[in-house]
Amino acid sequence: MIYDEFVTQIEGHGKIHFEIKNNKVVEIRVEIYEGSRFFESFLRGRKVDEVPQMVSRICGVCPVPHNHCAVQALENAMGIEVSEQIGMLRRLTLSSEMVQDHALHLYMLVAPDYLGVNGLTDLYSKFPELLKKCIKIRAVSNRAIEIIGGRAVHPINSIPGGFAKLPTRVDMEKLVKDFKSIINDCIDTFNIFANNYLEFERETEYLAIDDGVNFPLYAGKLVSNKGLGVEAGKYRNYIKEIFKPYSNAKFCVINGHGFHVGAIARINLFKNRLNPIAKDLLNTSQVKFPSDNPFYNNLAQAIEMVHYVEEAIKIAEELAVKLKEEERKKEIKAGTGVGVVEAPRGTLIHEYTVDENGIIREANLITPTAMNTFNIEEDLYKLLTININKPKGELKNLAEKLFRAYDPCLSCATH
Amino acid sequence: MKLKVAIFDLTDCEGCEVQILNSKFLDRILENIEFKYFRLGQKINKWDNFDVAFIEGIVITSHELELVNKIRENSKIVVALGSCACFGGIAALNNFTDIEEAKKYVYGENANKIEILNIKSLPEIIKIDFMIRGCPIIPEDFERVVSDLLAGRIPREHTRPVCMDCKSKGIPCQLLKGNVCLGPIAYGGCNAPCPSAGMPCDGCRGPLEKPEMSAELDLLKKITSQDDIIRLFRRFVPIAPLFKEVAGGKL
Numbered sequence: 001m002i003y004d005e006f007v008t009q010i011e012g013h014g015k016i017h018f019e020i021k022n023n024k025v026v027e028i029r030v031e032i033y034e035g036s037r038f039f040e041s042f043l044r045g046r047k048v049d050e051v052p053q054m055v056s057r058i059c060g061v062c063p064v065p066h067n068h069c070a071v072q073a074l075e076n077a078m079g080i081e082v083s084e085q086i087g088m089l090r091r092l093t094l095s096s097e098m099v100q101d102h103a104l105h106l107y108m109l110v111a112p113d114y115l116g117v118n119g120l121t122d123l124y125s126k127f128p129e130l131l132k133k134c135i136k137i138r139a140v141s142n143r144a145i146e147i148i149g150g151r152a153v154h155p156i157n158s159i160p161g162g163f164a165k166l167p168t169r170v171d172m173e174k175l176v177k178d179f180k181s182i183i184n185d186c187i188d189t190f191n192i193f194a195n196n197y198l199e200f201e202r203e204t205e206y207l208a209i210d211d212g213v214n215f216p217l218y219a220g221k222l223v224s225n226k227g228l229g230v231e232a233g234k235y236r237n238y239i240k241e242i243f244k245p246y247s248n249a250k251f252c253v254i255n256g257h258g259f260h261v262g263a264i265a266r267i268n269l270f271k272n273r274l275n276p277i278a279k280d281l282l283n284t285s286q287v288k289f290p291s292d293n294p295f296y297n298n299l300a301q302a303i304e305m306v307h308y309v310e311e312a313i314k315i316a317e318e319l320a321v322k323l324k325e326e327e328r329k330k331e332i333k334a335g336t337g338v339g340v341v342e343a344p345r346g347t348l349i350h351e352y353t354v355d356e357n358g359i360i361r362e363a364n365l366i367t368p369t370a371m372n373t374f375n376i377e378e379d380l381y382k383l384l385t386i387n388i389n390k391p392k393g394e395l396k397n398l399a400e401k402l403f404r405a406y407d408p409c410l411s412c413a414t415h
Numbered sequence: 416m417k418l419k420v421a422i423f424d425l426t427d428c429e430g431c432e433v434q435i436l437n438s439k440f441l442d443r444i445l446e447n448i449e450f451k452y453f454r455l456g457q458k459i460n461k462w463d464n465f466d467v468a469f470i471e472g473i474v475i476t477s478h479e480l481e482l483v484n485k486i487r488e489n490s491k492i493v494v495a496l497g498s499c500a501c502f503g504g505i506a507a508l509n510n511f512t513d514i515e516e517a518k519k520y521v522y523g524e525n526a527n528k529i530e531i532l533n534i535k536s537l538p539e540i541i542k543i544d545f546m547i548r549g550c551p552i553i554p555e556d557f558e559r560v561v562s563d564l565l566a567g568r569i570p571r572e573h574t575r576p577v578c579m580d581c582k583s584k585g586i587p588c589q590l591l592k593g594n595v596c597l598g599p600i601a602y603g604g605c606n607a608p609c610p611s612a613g614m615p616c617d618g619c620r621g622p623l624e625k626p627e628m629s630a631e632l633d634l635l636k637k638i639t640s641q642d643d644i645i646r647l648f649r650r651f652v653p654i655a656p657l658f659k660e661v662a663g664g665k666l
Binding site: 006118138243248411 | 429446455458508512525608613
C-alpha cells in the first residue's frame with residue numbers, strides 16, 4: 001500500500017508518503033513541497049535595520065522569534081550590547097508568542113484529532129467553550145506583542161539595538177493584569193491536554209538553548225541530553241543540513257542521526273527551571289518527563305503555556321516599576337554573528353555577515369522544523385512498523401497525528 | 416443557505432490566515448459561513464462550486480499555477496487575500512536577482528532540483544474579483560468583506576493614503592522627522608500600525624490608484640540615497656503596479 005496525501009491542520013504544505021510491502025515499511029518520506037522563497041539569497045544587499053521585519057515574513061504564525069533571532073544575530077555581528085530592559089522586553093514578546101502560538105496549535109489544530117471532529121467549525125458548534133478559551137488566551141498574548149512590537153503578526157519596531165518606540169510602565173501594568181486574567185485558562189488547557197496520548201517511545205537526542213539561568217527562550221549555548229554543549233556560534237560544526245530530492249526544505253542531523261527540538265526537548269532538558277505553577281502541574285501529571293514519547297510534545301506545550309504566562313507576568317511586573325526611556329544604539333560595524341532563540345517549535349538559528357556600511361553580505365537560517373524533520377521520519381518508521389497490522393485509514397491517521405504533534409511549520413522549514 | 420467558502424494558501428507565511436483566526440468575530444464567521452475547503456482549519460476538504468474562494472500566497476511552483484486556475488474555474492468570486500496574492504509579496508524580490516545564483520546560494524549542488532517561477536501577482540494570472548490588501552491583512556478588512564458578501568453587497572475598499580490614518584490617530588509624521596516613508600502614496604485603511612510604532616510606512620498595501628509619485632520621489636531624494644529609495648520600494652510589495660518601476664531602478 002502507498003499513502004501519499006497532503007497533511008491538513010499544519011502550517012505550510014507537505015505530504016507524508018509511506019509505502020508498505022509484504023507487511024514491512026519500505027519507504028517513509030516527509031515531502032515538503034512548500035515553495036522556496038530564497039530568503040537567505042534576497043537578504044543579501046539589505047540594510048541591517050530592514051532584516052528583522054523582512055525575516056518575520058518567513059512565518060506569520062511565529063514571526064516574533066524570527067525577528068528576535070535576527071536582531072540578536074545582527075547585534076552579535078556588530079558588537080552591540082543592549083540594556084537589560086531591552087533583553088527583558090524581548091523575553092516578554094517571545095513569551096507572549098509562545099502562549100498565542102501554542103494555544104493556536106493545541107486548540108485549533110490538534111484538538112480536533114483528540115475530539116474526533118473535522119476542524120474549526122465543528123469545534124465551534126460542538127465545543128464552543130474550548131474555542132472561546134483559545135480566543136481569550138490568544139487575544140491577551142497577541143495584544144502583548146502588539147503593545148511592545150507594534151503588531152502581533154509581523155512585529156514592526158524591534159530592530160538591532162532595541163526598539164524604535166518603547167512601551168510605558170502603564171502598558172506593563174496593563175499586561176500584568178491581562179496575563180493574570182488568563183493564567184487559569186492556561187491551567188485548564190493543561191488539564192484538557194493532560195492525558196489520552198498514544199503509547200509510543202523512541203530514544204532520540206533532545207536539543208535546546210541554555211543561557212545558564214532561565215528556562216530556554218532567548219540566547220545561550222546549544223545543549224542536548226547526549227552531552228552536546230557548545231557555543232551557538234559553532235553550530236555549523238554539529239548541526240548538518242542535508243538535501244533530500246523530495247523536499248524543498250533541508251533536513252538536519254547531528255552525527256548522522258535525527259534530533260528533536262521544541263516544547264518536549266525544553267521540558268526534558270530544563271523542567272527544573274519551570275516557573276512555580278507550571279512546575280507544580282508537571283509534578284502532578286501522570287506523564288513523567290524526560291520522556292521519549294513525541295506525542296507528549298502537546299502536553300509539554302500546555303505546560304509551557306502556563307510557564308510563559310508566569311514568565312510574562314514576572315517580567316511585566318518588574319518593568320512596570322523600572323522601565324525607562326532610552327536611546328537606541330545604532331552603531332554599524334562589520335562582522336559575523338549568530339543568534340539563537342527558542343521558537344514555539346524549537347531552536348531557531350540565524351547567522352549574518354554584515355559589512356562596514358551595515359549591508360548584509362551573507363545569511364543562513366536554520367528553523368526548528370528543518371531540525372525536526374529527520375527525526376519525524378525516524379519516528380514514523382517505528383510508529384508504522386509497530387502498528388503495521390492496523391487498517392490503512394488508521395495508519396494514515398496515526399502518521400498525521402504524529403506529524404501534527406511536532407507542530408511542524410513548513411513555511412519556516414523551507415523559507 | 417450559508418455562504419460556501421474556500422480558503423486556499425499557496426507558498427507564503429500564512430500570516431493572513433492567522434489574522435482571520437485573530438478576528439474578534441471568529442465565532443460569528445464560523446457561524447455564518449460553511450468552509451468547504453480550508454486546509455489549515457479542517458481535515459475534510461472537498462472541491463465544490465465555491466461561492467467565494469480566498470487565495471493567500473504566491474504562485475511559485477507549476478503545481479500552484481495549475482491550482483489557481485482550478486480554483487478560478489470552481490469559484491463564483493475569487494478574493495486575493497493579503498499582499499502576496501494581491502501583489503506578489505516579498506518573494507517577488509527574487510525577480511530582481513539572478514535566480515540561478517540564488518538557487519546555488521541556498522541549495523548548492525542541488526540547485527537544479529528546485530523549481531521557482533518568475534513571481535507574478537495573482538491578478539496577473541487569473542481574474543480576481545476583490546482584494547484584501549496588507550502584509551499582513553487586518554482582521555477588520557476580512558470581517559468587512561465577509562459581511563458585505565453575506566449581505567449581498569459589493570465590497571469596497573478604503574481609498575485613502577496611509578497619511579490619513581496617521582492624521583486621524585494624531586501620529587507624528589515620519590517624513591517631517593526626516594525618515595523615508597511611503598505614507599503619501601500608499602493605500603491606507605490599515606490604521607497606520609508602522610508609524611504608530613515609530614517606523615515609517617513601507618507601503619505594504621500597494622500604491623493608491625493615482626498617487627503623486629513624482630512628488631514623493633522628489634521628496635525622498637532630498638532625504639536619502641537612490642539605493643535606499645530602491646530598497647524601500649523593494650520590500651514587501653516590490654512588483655506592485657507603479658512600485659515595480661522604482662524597485663527596478665527607474666527613479
